[in-house]
Amino acid sequence: IYQSFDWSDYMKETSSVAAPQECFKQAPTPPVNDFKVNMKLEALDPRNLTSTCIATVVGVLGPRLRLRLDGSDNKNDFWRLVDAGDIHTIGYCEKNDGMLQPPLGFRMNASSWPMFLLKTLNGAEMAPTKVFQPEPPTPKSNLFVVGQKLEAVDKKNPQLICCATVGAVKNDQIHVTFDGWRGAFDYWCKYDSRDIFPVGWCARAGHPLQPPGQKSATAPSRFKRPSGIPNPALPEGGSTGTGNTNGTSAVTPAANIVLHIRGSCSGGSPELPPS
Ligand code: MLY
Numbered sequence: 001i002y003q004s005f006d007w008s009d010y011m012k013e014t015s016s017v018a019a020p021q022e023c024f025k026q027a028p029t030p031p032v033n034d035f036k037v038n039m040k041l042e043a044l045d046p047r048n049l050t051s052t053c054i055a056t057v058v059g060v061l062g063p064r065l066r067l068r069l070d071g072s073d074n075k076n077d078f079w080r081l082v083d084a085g086d087i088h089t090i091g092y093c094e095k096n097d098g099m100l101q102p103p104l105g106f107r108m109n110a111s112s113w114p115m116f117l118l119k120t121l122n123g124a125e126m127a128p129t130k131v132f133q134p135e136p137p138t139p140k141s142n143l144f145v146v147g148q149k150l151e152a153v154d155k156k157n158p159q160l161i162c163c164a165t166v167g168a169v170k171n172d173q174i175h176v177t178f179d180g181w182r183g184a185f186d187y188w189c190k191y192d193s194r195d196i197f198p199v200g201w202c203a204r205a206g207h208p209l210q211p212p213g214q215k216s217a218t219a220p221s222r223f224k225r226p227s228g229i230p231n232p233a234l235p236e237g238g239s240t241g242t243g244n245t246n247g248t249s250a251v252t253p254a255a256n257i258v259l260h261i262r263g264s265c266s267g268g269s270p271e272l273p274p275s
Contacts, residue, residue, distance in 0.1 A: 005211035005223040007199050010163070011149060018199035019148035019166060022139060025192040030063045030205035031083045031133035039127040040120075042088045042100070043067055046078045051101035052093040054120055057127070061159065062207030069103035070120045071113075076105070079158050081194055083133035090126045142191035144174045151202055151209060152176045153195035154185050161202055162210035180213030180221070 011017065021028050035057050043055040058077060059066030065087075068077050080087050093100055102113045144166050152164040167177035167186065176196060178185045189195060202209035211223030 002224070003222050005163070005209065007149070007163075010212070011199075016147060016149050016165070019144055019150045021198050023143045023148075023191065024150075024196060024198050025136055025138050025194060026197050026201065027083060027133075027136045028198075030201060030207075031081070033060055033063045033065075033082050034131040035060055035065055035082060035127055036125075038125050039131075040070070040090060040124045041067075041127045041132075042090055042093050043069070043080065044086045045069060045101070045103050047076070047104040048101075051103070052098055053101055053103045054090070054117070055087075062202070062205040063133075064207065066159070071106045071108065071116055072103040073105065073107065076103075079153070082131065083135050084194060085135040087132065089129050089132065090121065090124075138192045142169060142172050142174070144169050144191055149199050150176070151197040151199060152178070154178065154210070155187055155195070156185055160210050161197065161207060163212045164196075178213070182213075 007018070037057055037060060039057045041055055041057070042052050045051040045053045053072075054070040055067040056070060057065050058068045058074075061079075063082050065080050065082060066077055067080055067087075068074060100117060102110065102116070106113065106116075108116060146166050146169055148166045150164050150166065151161050154160040154162050162181075162185075163179045165177050165179055166174050168175035170188075172190055172192075173188045174191055174196075175188050176186060177183065201207075211221060214221035214224075
């Protein structure tokens, strides 16, 4: 029987606690998102942080923006919070004596960049200063403790924010582990990463939260919404990219598979295909 995900019940069941707000470089009250699709702004090229490029808002989800660099393809979209420190109004780069650059993988000849820039900005809807929200302060040190719960962007599916646990802490980094996904999506990040959020942030932000995966071959996660029950966090008939309409994703987590291996069999070398 389907049960919507509740952090408080889940943390009781798992005898766990939430990482406190003070750990995060996130506003306690998620910022309002007044950006609109098609607005243009300046952003650093995520593939070449020395370049400031023109980006277009191609999607909005809670306080997050789905951005596409002008002159790039639709395969390199990235996400930013409306209070990200690396997005600015058009004109910011030039005001600071910088030059707008073509994105890595600019689809035209480099010599056509000046004309492309002129044309892409001509008559464009530029995001006004007021929609850019101030960046929250950085905590003074890494305050995370192993075992604490949080909400974290799945970097392989960056439209998703998921239930996660601090798996390890080392110097200024934490290991983010995704509950019920057996390590496949885990990563290290700095404690002040903008991709990690306190428990309850998605609910406060009006952003969908992916419930824990379910480490079973057959049993579907009791938190997964059966198809037919709409996700209220998504726009009407809304799709956010690679996810599906039930607010989960197409692939289920790694199964608990029982291997029956003869005592005489070595089983082969792990992680490598048979030679
Ligand atoms: N590979 C899946 C997505 C899995 C998402 C895992 N996250 C929630 C940790 C897919 O692309 O459908």
